[in-house]
Each structure stands twice: as C-alpha cells, then as structure tokens.
Amino acid sequence: xxxxxxxxxxxxxxxxxxxxxxxxxxxxxxxxxxxxxxxxxxxxxxxxxxxxxxxxxxxxxxxxxxxxxxxxxxxxxxxxxxxxxxxxxxxxxxxxxxxxxxxxxxxxxxx
Ligand SMILES: [Zn+2]
Numbered sequence: 001x002x003x004x005x006x007x008x009x010x011x012x013x014x015x016x017x018x019x020x021x022x023x024x025x026x027x028x029x030x031x032x033x034x035x036x037x038x039x040x041x042x043x044x045x046x047x048x049x050x051x052x053x054x055x056x057x058x059x060x061x062x063x064x065x066x067x068x069x070x071x072x073x074x075x076x077x078x079x080x081x082x083x084x085x086x087x088x089x090x091x092x093x094x095x096x097x098x099x100x101x102x103x104x105x106x107x108x109x110x111x
Pocket of ligand 1: 067068069072073088092093
C-alpha cells in the first residue's frame with residue numbers, strides 16, 4: 001500500500017470514522033478499511049469489480065500477500081492479493097485503521 005492509502009486510513013482514524021466488520025459499507029456511516037480506501041478514491045458506490053480495480057490502482061495494491069500473523073487460523077494457501085489481505089485483517093483480526101496503515105503502508109515491515 002502506498003502513501004496515499006496510508007494517509008486515507010490515518011485520516012479516517014483521526015476523524016473518528018466508525019469501523020465495521022464483514023461489510024465494506026453499512027449505509028449508516030460505517031466503513032471497513034477497504035471501504036475507507038474506496039470512499040477516499042471516490043468509488044464506494046461503484047460496482048464491486050470496478051471498485052476493486054480502481055482501489056488497486058490508486059493505492060498500489062498488487063502483490064500477493066500472506067497474513068502476517070503467525071497465529072492466523074486461515075487455511076492454506078494463505079496467500080491473498082493485498083486488497084484481500086486488508087479485508088482479512090479488518091474482518092478476521094479486527095485490526096483498526098491505524099494498525100492496518102502502520103503495518104501495510106509504504107514503510108510497513110510485513111512480507
Ligand atoms: Zn490472518
């Protein structure tokens with residue numbers, strides 16, 4: 001994830017954005033981490049396929065990634081696109097926006 005993605009997640013956290021799990025957008029103001037990125041890119045209400053391609057391009061989410069948590073219970077192959085990993089960390093591990101930004105941002109140290 002590039003600097004723009006990191007900034008969007010940090011801004012959401014500072015603004016007190018309500019975080020939700022299991023859905024991108026609850027239509028009541030709640031967003032998951034990928035929903036924050038979608039909103040910041042202006043594609044929150046676009047069809048899902050278009051939304052994902054815009055998000056991937058805007059935030060440089062392209063590589064295959066493995067969940068960084070050794071205790072993760074996700075079954076093999078454990079490899080996801082970076083966008084899928086953001087959803088996984090949001091929904092499955094309940095990482096907050098700042099943690100996702102810190103760990104997956106341009107200076108993040110996860111493999
Ligand atoms: Zn995991």
